Amino acid sequence: MGEDHSPLTEPESGETEPAEARPFWAELPGLLLTALVVAVLVKTFLVQPFYIPSESMLPTIEVNDRVMVNKLAYRFGDPEVGDIVVFLNPNLTAEDLEETIPEAVIRSVLEAVGVRTRGQDDLIKRVIATEGQTVAVSDGVLVVDGSAPEELYLPAGTVMGDFERVTVPEDHVFVMGDNRNSSLDSRRFGPVPKEEIVGEAVLRIWPLDRLGGL
16 A cells, blocks of 8 residues: 555667767867877878988979879889889998987878878989989980980980999899989999889979879
């Protein structure tokens, strides 16, 4: 008598209390960190923007241009004559490349967005000859395998200092800047090993008014 036997009200099966949505500002740090990690991974394994600080590739690539480099270009193939490649400066020593962990992290972040590269650690040049070919400069004219190639990308009136004939070794390429009289290239440091090539420059991404392929 007097007892309340009414059934308790229970939530239907599968129903839960809705979680309170977090404000966007609370999610922002995590989103930025995720975006940064993705950018660094893409830069490390797939493609990377490079800032161009020198005149060695004028007029094809101008000072302060930014180019996109395909790091997979030579994973399953070989560089070809005419390719524009980025490679490790052959004149550098192991000591030149040393850096602390914080320096490496900062560099990776800045490189991932194309703000900077490691100064003169990486060079960008055009492949002039591949393994087995001969290269020389005679009377100011480039000669590859005994004949002068047509180089429409050179500045008008380009004349080079003579260079004795060399044969490109196996698994190497001979590279030169398009601005032949202002370029540190294979005429100075010799053919470049393929294993030192970072990738192929395929696209100019800055400035926007000159966006396009290379």
